[in-house]
Amino acid sequence: MLKPSKLGYAELAVKNMAGMEHYYSEILGFTLMEEDEEGRKYFSSGLDHHNIILTPVNDSNLLSIGFQLDKDISLIEAQKELNKHGVSSKLKYDTQPGITELLELKDPDGFTVHLYSDTAMPAPRFKEKGIIPNKLGHLALASMDPLKTADFYKDVLKFYYTDKIDERANFLTCNNDHHVLNISNLGKRIGQPNLYHIAFELRDASHQYHALDVLVKNGIKVLWGPNRHTAGHNIAAYHHDPDGNLVELFIDMDQLIPGLGYFDPRPWHEDFPMLPRYWDDNSQWGTKFEETLLDYAVKKFEKVSNS
Ligand SMILES: [Fe+2]
Numbered sequence: 692m693l694k695p696s697k698l699g700y701a702e703l704a705v706k707n708m709a710g711m712e713h714y715y716s717e718i719l720g721f722t723l724m725e726e727d728e729e730g731r732k733y734f735s736s737g738l739d740h741h742n743i744i745l746t747p748v749n750d751s752n753l754l755s756i757g758f759q760l761d762k763d764i765s766l767i768e769a770q771k772e773l774n775k776h777g778v779s780s781k782l783k784y785d786t787q788p789g790i791t792e793l794l795e796l797k798d799p800d801g802f803t804v805h806l807y808s809d810t811a812m813p814a815p816r817f818k819e820k821g822i823i824p825n826k827l828g829h830l831a832l833a834s835m836d837p838l839k840t841a842d843f844y845k846d847v848l849k850f851y852y853t854d855k856i857d858e859r860a861n862f863l864t865c866n867n868d869h870h871v872l873n874i875s876n877l878g879k880r881i882g883q884p885n886l887y888h889i890a891f892e893l894r895d896a897s898h899q900y901h902a903l904d905v906l907v908k909n910g911i912k913v914l915w916g917p918n919r920h921t922a923g924h925n926i927a928a929y930h931h932d933p934d935g936n937l938v939e940l941f942i943d944m945d946q947l948i949p950g951l952g953y954f955d956p957r958p959w960h961e962d963f964p965m966l967p968r969y970w971d972d973n974s975q976w977g978t979k980f981e982e983t984l985l986d987y988a989v990k991k992f993e994k995v996s997n998s
Pocket residue numbers: 829831873888890939
């Protein structure tokens with residue numbers, strides 16, 4: 692069966708390459724693995740050849756999303772499965788270092804999705820300096836039609852639908868993490884599908900406090916949080932990267948037991964068992980902040996439209 696197991700990478704369109712390279716390598720603490728002839732820079736969090744690609748083009752923020760498939764599925768089989776759903780895809784070879792072949796397709800919003808089975812794992816290991824997240828955790832998408840896009844990931848790519856926050860957000864996962872995708876209705880507000888935020892997992896609360904100190908020492912303000920979300924129960928804090936993308940650093944995300952359909956119990960859960968459900972707010976602690984997360988995400992687009 693066609694099913695991704697992992698959010699492998701995100702490719703971001705970058706305007707301020709010097710700032711973004713410094714941010715990813717010195718502040719977040721990823722390892723720069725390679726730069727290609729087009730000036731794309733590939734960063735690893737510790738194992739794979741890359742988990743972040745910075746591409747110097749003036750385009751939509753999110754250029755592609757890479758998902759690694761379950762290891763026993765060939766790309767030919769995956770393509771046949773996509774065809775059954777009427778989804779066209781292209782097999783591409785040697786389009787990026789570390790991944791010799793991938794399937795390229797578009798989701799209903801037009802986001803480019805890459806599916807691949809094998810990736811090089813040169814394992815630069817974790818850096819000693821910087822924030823040093825465990826991994827790229829999830830992407831939140833600003834969708835023009837979130838229900839349609841969420842259904843695509845559920846029905847075609849066999850993601851598990853976990854939670855919803857009113858009509859704002861739809862959470863889906865392809866592994867144990869509560870969400871690797873959050874598909875929001877923000878695209879309607881900014882008039883285009885785009886990135887809402889990108890999120891990295893940290894180890895624990897002390898790591899999160901350290902991370903926020905690192906940000907502030909580097910002149911980056913914390914915009915929202917730390918605060919425990921309702922959907923996923925992750926404790927999250929948000930800031931802007933040098934290009935104005937909203938970035939989340941989180942800990943404590945709910946872990947799904949996919950075969951049983953509920954989350955590993957936690958003392959702060961509202962329900963026992965904690966099943967996928969509908970929420971009407973995004974703060975479990977009730978902490979109020981001056982601006983909503985969506986306001987922080989749209990700032991970049993308002994700047995673009997005003998300039
Ligand atoms: Fe998030």
